Amino acid sequence: MQQISLCFSASRRLSGRSLAGVVGSGDMEVLFVADGSDTLNVDIITSVDNSSKRWTALFERLGTFGDLPAGQMTIHDFGATPGVARIRIEQVFEEVADA
Structure with missing residues (x-):
C-alpha cells in the first residue's frame, strides 16, 4: 500500500461533506469535507505503487x-x-455543490 498526499490551490468554497463509492465492495471510495481554506488537500491510499504522477x-x-x-x-x-x-x-464535488 502506498500513501500519497497532494495539495492544490482551490478557488471555490462549498460547505458540507460527501461520500461516493464503497471500498469494501471492490469500488473506489472518496470522502470530501469542504472547509474555508484556500486549498484542496488530498490523501490517497492506493494499492498501486508509484502512482503519484x-x-x-x-x-x-x-x-x-x-x-x-x-x-x-x-x-x-x-x-x-x-x-x-x-x-x-466529480460525484462528491457535485453532491456538495448541490447541498
Whole structure:
C-alpha cells in the first residue's frame, strides 16, 4: 500500500461533506469535507505503487475543467482506473455543490 498526499490551490468554497463509492465492495471510495481554506488537500491510499504522477495529472486536469473546491479529500482507490477515479471525485464535488 502506498500513501500519497497532494495539495492544490482551490478557488471555490462549498460547505458540507460527501461520500461516493464503497471500498469494501471492490469500488473506489472518496470522502470530501469542504472547509474555508484556500486549498484542496488530498490523501490517497492506493494499492498501486508509484502512482503519484497519475494522481497529480488527474487533479490538474480536473482543475482545467472547473474550479477545485477547498477542503479535505480522502481516497481509497482499490486500484481504480483513472476514469472511475474521475467519476467518483466529480460525484462528491457535485453532491456538495448541490447541498
